Amino acid sequence: MAKIKGDIVINVERCKGCEVCIAACPFSTIAMTKEVNGKGYHYAVKVNDDCTGCMNCAIVCPDGVITVYRAKVAAE
Amino acid sequence: MEEQFAKLDIRKDENIVYKRTNLLVDRPLSYCPGCGHGTVHRMLMETLEEMGIQGNTIGVSPVGCSVLAYDFLDIDMLGAAHGRAPALATAIKRMWPDHFVFTYQGDGDLAAIGTAETIHACNRGENFTMIFINNGIYGMTGGQMAPTTLPNMRSSTSPYGRDVAIMGHPLKMTELIAQLPGTYYVTRQAVHTPSHVRKTKKALRKAFENQKNNTGISFVEVVSNCNSGWKMTPVQSNKWMEENMFPFFPLGDIKVDGKLVEKKEAVAKE
Numbered sequence: 001m002a003k004i005k006g007d008i009v010i011n012v013e014r015c016k017g018c019e020v021c022i023a024a025c026p027f028s029t030i031a032m033t034k035e036v037n038g039k040g041y042h043y044a045v046k047v048n049d050d051c052t053g054c055m056n057c058a059i060v061c062p063d064g065v066i067t068v069y070r071a072k073v074a075a076e
Numbered sequence: 077m078e079e080q081f082a083k084l085d086i087r088k089d090e091n092i093v094y095k096r097t098n099l100l101v102d103r104p105l106s107y108c109p110g111c112g113h114g115t116v117h118r119m120l121m122e123t124l125e126e127m128g129i130q131g132n133t134i135g136v137s138p139v140g141c142s143v144l145a146y147d148f149l150d151i152d153m154l155g156a157a158h159g160r161a162p163a164l165a166t167a168i169k170r171m172w173p174d175h176f177v178f179t180y181q182g183d184g185d186l187a188a189i190g191t192a193e194t195i196h197a198c199n200r201g202e203n204f205t206m207i208f209i210n211n212g213i214y215g216m217t218g219g220q221m222a223p224t225t226l227p228n229m230r231s232s233t234s235p236y237g238r239d240v241a242i243m244g245h246p247l248k249m250t251e252l253i254a255q256l257p258g259t260y261y262v263t264r265q266a267v268h269t270p271s272h273v274r275k276t277k278k279a280l281r282k283a284f285e286n287q288k289n290n291t292g293i294s295f296v297e298v299v300s301n302c303n304s305g306w307k308m309t310p311v312q313s314n315k316w317m318e319e320n321m322f323p324f325f326p327l328g329d330i331k332v333d334g335k336l337v338e339k340k341e342a343v344a345k346e
Contacts (some may be wrong), residue, residue: 007083
């Protein structure tokens, strides 16, 4: 059975660290870093492999920094 | 650390399901972290992109936080004097009836200084779309009390909470203009969760589709947060908004296709 897997790419220089995406993610895939970006904001990163590409984070992101990828992969 | 969980086999152009629309200019938005303006800008531009009318649309930006909207939206924009966006949009729409025209205003602009323009444009039944961002506060100038500030809500000019005995009651602009015969579609939405954002996008789509049929004003209110003005984090402010703003400003359609929507709750209680 094919399984749907997703991936997100976060434009860290545009991220303002509002954490709205973290509240929206159903799989706790996103967390904040301790490092800061060029503007001095803590930014969001992907911290596990559970992403299904549901786009929730990208849709609520006020600055639109998240790009979502989704593909079917064959389960082993 | 960022690349630790990257799935390079999935990260290909043909697998992209969502990315920031190209109709937003590629520069950082000037809004505070977590502000709903950015989300509404993006949904607005996605709507125009899906309808394919970006070359045929003229927007009017207000005075307020979104005064710089013309810097971010890659369409024709005009800046109106404070509160006068509906008057300007009226002129544009009458000059170019085949263009899509919208105003994008905050609560200080639309519900305070621009009340007369708003009500008369709605009463005349002009054929454009009004987008009203309601966060219950004057965000740009430092969180002063607005006409839409809730009772007992703190702001920099009502530090002990809004006392309705001396400061008056909050103004429900959307319910007010829904009573006017010139409005065709009146709705209230929010952008704090993914499902609400999707509903807002549908409402915006409907509001722009209505312009094709010369129906009258389509009015979309978006209840938004102002985490800086409310002195909260973005996630806290979204929660506060759900608990306090939504009971006073209930979400949903108020007028669809020129007919007032009957409240379903009243029927359910009986």
